[in-house]
Amino acid sequence: MKKFIKEYLPYLLIIILVILFKRYVMSPVKVNGTSMMNTLHHGDIMILNNSAYYFNDIKRFDIVVIKEDNEYIIKRVIGLPGEKVEYKNNKLYINNKLIKDNYGKAKTDDFKYKVEKNSYFVLGDNRTNSMDSRVFGSFKKKDILGKTNLIIFPFNRFGTKN
Numbered sequence: 001m002k003k004f005i006k007e008y009l010p011y012l013l014i015i016i017l018v019i020l021f022k023r024y025v026m027s028p029v030k031v032n033g034t035s036m037m038n039t040l041h042h043g044d045i046m047i048l049n050n051s052a053y054y055f056n057d058i059k060r061f062d063i064v065v066i067k068e069d070n071e072y073i074i075k076r077v078i079g080l081p082g083e084k085v086e087y088k089n090n091k092l093y094i095n096n097k098l099i100k101d102n103y104g105k106a107k108t109d110d111f112k113y114k115v116e117k118n119s120y121f122v123l124g125d126n127r128t129n130s131m132d133s134r135v136f137g138s139f140k141k142k143d144i145l146g147k148t149n150l151i152i153f154p155f156n157r158f159g160t161k162n
Contacts, residue, residue: 040151049146060078085112087110105127
């Protein structure tokens with residue numbers, strides 16, 4: 001038994017450390033669909049920073065990964081807790097103040113939404129082809145798994161995207 005423990009304990013510890021690292025620090029995530037075009041493309045593989053919001057607040061325009069049922073979706077934060085989000089004439093207003101939105105690449109239909117406490121309003125950059133907070137409503141902070149902006153594959157798209 002001692003020989004077994006001595007031989008296999010290092011491997012067991014490595015496996016445990018890898019699992020903990022993947023769960024709590026960083027893990028790969030794959031972009032599915034075209035809702036974040038032109039920023040992100042279908043099939044891009046990115047690094048999810050699971051620890052990004054342990055000590056920092058979620059900021060407007062962060063790209064986040066959200067758990068929705070049994071699916072992971074990648075969207076951009078538009079509205080913060082308690083804010084009133086409105087699109088009018090393809091322009092973003094937060095609490096009735098015009099905010100420059102450099103990310104929406106398609107026409108955004110007019111809407112108004114009041115973000116709940118401890119929740120965030122998210123949109124895809126490809127606004128005409130995105131299932132986002134306009135459909136699902138705002139997302140609780142606990143459903144946001146972390147921040148992502150680093151593409152690691154394909155190699156011709158390697159780098160950070162904002």
